[in-house]
Amino acid sequence: MSPIPYGRQDITQDDVDAVVGVLQSDFLTQGPMVPVFEQAVANYCGTTHALAVNSATSALHIACLALDLRPGDWLWTTPNTFVASANCGLYCGAQVDFVDIDPRTYNLCPNALEHKLVAAEKAGCLPKIVVPVHLCGQPCDMRAIHALALRFGFKIIEDASHAIGGKYLDEPIGNCRFSSVTVFSFHPVKIITTAEGGMAVTNDDKLAERLGLLRSHGITRNPGLMTKGPDGPWYYQQVALGYNYRMTDLQAALGASQMTRLEHYVARRHEIARRYDELLKDLPVTIPWQHPDGYSGLHLYVIRLQLDKIRKTHLQVFEALRAKDIVVNLHYIPVHTQPYYQQLGFKVGQFPEAERYYAEAISIPMYPGMTQAQQDEVIYRLREAMDL
Numbered sequence: 001m002s003p004i005p006y007g008r009q010d011i012t013q014d015d016v017d018a019v020v021g022v023l024q025s026d027f028l029t030q031g032p033m034v035p036v037f038e039q040a041v042a043n044y045c046g047t048t049h050a051l052a053v054n055s056a057t058s059a060l061h062i063a064c065l066a067l068d069l070r071p072g073d074w075l076w077t078t079p080n081t082f083v084a085s086a087n088c089g090l091y092c093g094a095q096v097d098f099v100d101i102d103p104r105t106y107n108l109c110p111n112a113l114e115h116k117l118v119a120a121e122k123a124g125c126l127p128k129i130v131v132p133v134h135l136c137g138q139p140c141d142m143r144a145i146h147a148l149a150l151r152f153g154f155k156i157i158e159d160a161s162h163a164i165g166g167k168y169l170d171e172p173i174g175n176c177r178f179s180s181v182t183v184f185s186f187h188p189v190k191i192i193t194t195a196e197g198g199m200a201v202t203n204d205d206k207l208a209e210r211l212g213l214l215r216s217h218g219i220t221r222n223p224g225l226m227t228k229g230p231d232g233p234w235y236y237q238q239v240a241l242g243y244n245y246r247m248t249d250l251q252a253a254l255g256a257s258q259m260t261r262l263e264h265y266v267a268r269r270h271e272i273a274r275r276y277d278e279l280l281k282d283l284p285v286t287i288p289w290q291h292p293d294g295y296s297g298l299h300l301y302v303i304r305l306q307l308d309k310i311r312k313t314h315l316q317v318f319e320a321l322r323a324k325d326i327v328v329n330l331h332y333i334p335v336h337t338q339p340y341y342q343q344l345g346f347k348v349g350q351f352p353e354a355e356r357y358y359a360e361a362i363s364i365p366m367y368p369g370m371t372q373a374q375q376d377e378v379i380y381r382l383r384e385a386m387d388l
């Protein structure tokens with residue numbers, strides 16, 4: 001059997017045709033496909049604005065800037081995430097801090113957040129922005145986090161890089177009911193792909209306008225945003241310091257084509273997860289707990305080894321699986337333990353739930369094209385790796 005990756009894109013002939021169509025058209029970038037893809041995502045999420053960019057990292061960066069995050073401000077997020085959820089704060093010159101995770105959902109814990117906010121209020125260092133991350137696609141407790149945002153006056157950027165196609169309280173993740181901006185990633189391992197790519201969605205007209213400027217050099221062709229009337233038809237103005245974070249039409253065509261299969265993909269992930277739940281229920285592992293308020297996008301299926309019940313270490317199990325071509329992974333190394341963050345003053349031991357999770361977690365293969373035979377192979381090799 002060939003290697004079984006932890007995640008893999010699904011590319012159909014329709015996707016190929018969509019990209020080739022752009023290659024043969026007049027515009028490889030800044031043509032009609034970016035707005036088509038944006039509209040498809042906005043319609044799906046039920047938001048008024050969607051801005052495609054070249055990565056979720058870029059979307060996080062300009063979302064922070066659009067919310068006016070600056071030196072002297074604080075951004076808080078979970079340590080159990082990809083580094084980009086925290087780095088976006090540092091890009092803006094702000095300081096970053098973390099809130100430990102809930103031991104059942106592995107998402108940012110609202111109780112820990114409340115305790116930290118109460119202390120920060122006393123110390124006069126409340127965050128300007130909190131970035132909850134919907135880990136594995138499972139939505140955070142957004143109602144509780146939003147209530148705290150109203151009480152303590154911070155803004156919320158949802159990092160939904162794992163979560164497009166999921167739901168929270170029966171509404172699509174990304175509708176921004178509990179946040180200012182939601183960000184998606186379209187990296188190939190994620191739920192839908194544009195190779196590289198991301199999107200920011202929002203219901204706030206002013207924020208959308210700023211995001212639009214920031215993704216393209218701070219340049220506008222809209223006379224309404226200029227300091228004076230245009231000199232002529234060629235005219236544009238740079239009114240902010242922005243970046244070249246645009247998505248190409250090639251990527252957007254792929255994304256728009258993938259969007260038509262989003263619900264099918266997430267349904268397939270749920271089928272695979274249900275089968276894993278069944279196959280793993282008698283093994284010494286903790287399977288992912290699903291909060292009843294959410295319908296996960298199921299980007300990842302993470303098991304936690306019950307190390308007191310097996311004779312192997314976490315590393316041994318991981319290596320044994322890799323040796324048998326089960327290309328497992330680990331999401332995530334707690335961000336505060338990265339050397340760069342250690343150098344900023346963070347200490348191992350500061351966020352014990354995230355560290356405990358890291359010592360036990362393994363992301364086992366999960367992607368729509370996975371076969372039952374591959375899933376059976378994963379289970380067979382996992383039992384073997386744990387020496388059962």
Ligand SMILES: *Cc1c(COP(=O)(O)O)cnc(C)c1O
Nearest residue numbers: 055056057082084161185187197
């Ligand atoms: C993948 C990912 C990102 C970054 O996405 P890119 O599109 O690769 O920039 C950010 N946050 C989380 C939680 C991710 O999983």
